[in-house]
Amino acid sequence: MTEELSRLSVRKAVGLLGSRQISAVELTTAALERLHQADSLLHAMVTVTADDALAQASEADRAIGSGRTSALTGIPVVIKDNMCTRGVRTTCSSRMLENFVPPFDATVVARLKGAGAVILGKANMDEFAMGSSTEHSAFFPTHNPWDLSRVPGGSSGGSAVAVAADECLFSLGSDTGGSIRQPAGFCSIVGLKPTYGRVSRYGLVAFASSLDQIGPLTKDVGDCALVMNVIAGHDPCDSTSVADSVPDYTRSLERDIRGLRLGVPREYFVAGMQAGVEAAMRAAVARLEELGAIIDWDVSLPHTRYALAAYYIIAPSEASANLARYDGVKYGYCHMDAGSVWQAMERTRQFGFGPEVKRRIMLGTYALSAGYYEAYYLKAQKVRTLIRREFDAAFQKYDALVTPTSPTVPFRIGERLDDPVQMYLADVCTLPINIAGVPAISVPAGFAGGLPVGMQLIGKPFGEEVLLRIAHSYEQATSWHNMKAPAPGSLDHAG
Amino acid sequence: MKLSREEVEHISLLARLGLAEAEKERLREQLSNILENMELLKETATDDVPPTTQSIALQNVFREDVARPSLGSEEVMANAPQREESSIRVRPVLE
Incomplete structure (x- = not known):
């Protein structure tokens, strides 16, 4: 039973903690047990802070006992290792910062702590978030739980694997050109890159400051909305975070998608796209149409x-x-x-x-x-203007755009490591979104040859609610998010 | 766009990246290949297009200059590789 606990969604766990059917210490212990068992093969984690986590869990139990709970009290989370954690080393998976211990918390970390979350440790990544496979970690590559010989995507590969393998209930990643969405797609989980300026970057080790954005990686869309409620919002320490009020994102899950106009830009069905990915995408769009969305297949964004x-x-x-x-x-x-x-x-x-x-x-x-x-x-930078204008024009006509998250399923470890141009192509569907600064979410959309396929939904600036609404409707009508990667070391992997 | 060996050495000097000999040759080839892929941008007509440096409407953001608590110097200095009492030790810049 205890090991099963770490498979829970955040919202289910919050419910069970609130009704005292489980304790936060039980939940954290289960996640740590799962982590120790699975991570020897997956290598998602750079640093595990088990003692701190158990202390935080005890504190969560006391808070629950006295009725002082917050949105994430007692929920075990993993943080990508480029977000500063006070007193816990923050390496960026680089020799350069291998022993760097920040004297402060990133704003997102402070917000998670303030909401009662229990931090299990720091996740592996491509060095300084530069990469699409997590093979560029200076320490070790992370393995995809769906096939250990394949990459989990990147750069937030450790964050994605920790969620997909139930080593935690959710995680945070950062996305500069696809680094949340592409690994979420490769691992069959949900990953959101918010609008630039929606989430504070204070304490995120800078890679490309006009493109970087922090976001959640979760087991389902409802959890994504819940985590966004905690991390979104203005921060005086990040002057590029906007002051617009933060909606209750969980409210956007209540509505269906009848009458929403969705465009499918043909440029995202690129040369080199795998047939299985294209088939899964066409089926996913057909499902959105069955749910009442109005689909336009004849959309062109030529500057893509x-x-x-x-x-x-x-x-x-x-x-x-x-x-x-x-x-x-x-x-x-x-x-x-x-x-x-x-x-x-x-x-x-x-x-x-x-x-x-x-x-x-x-x-x-x-x-x-x-x-x-x-x-x-x-x-x-001028081409950046043209790309942004094209998105702005498209959003005059459509509520959201639908594309694959990646043109391929996860590739083999080592396959692209010595060919930078091939590696860069892994982000061809995700990086236009960072250039435009708009939000996008990747949701599980099926499998090709037994490997995950992600669907990307792209929205207007600060249009996260519409994305969550579409993603949630799709999730309710499909079962992809309920499928679990085979447990490492189990018979499923022996063959 | 083929980079020369001298260009690679010049850029690495600008970036203060010490590169081993083998790295220089590998980077010369890889960067040449990457830059060739950038040539595509020349197709776009951008004469009258302003550059975008960032994607949100914010311009200058001001705040009141108010004193507030900050980290202690010991905390801030704790990560310095070489220290001497309350100072960071560096090699001589002028010799």
């Missing part, structure tokens, strides 16, 4: 084809500036065996950063350097 190139100029440019701070002086790795200050800095960055981070710093530095700035960076 430039999004990948624009993204891989903008994101590395911002990254090269953001990562200039890692100089071995104030915090982080420091190469001691060096002569001059410049040599020390170069050696620190040579040994502190892995190959993908170096690649992006080089690319960004080049795009920003004298003589190339206009041809690359400025050009990409």
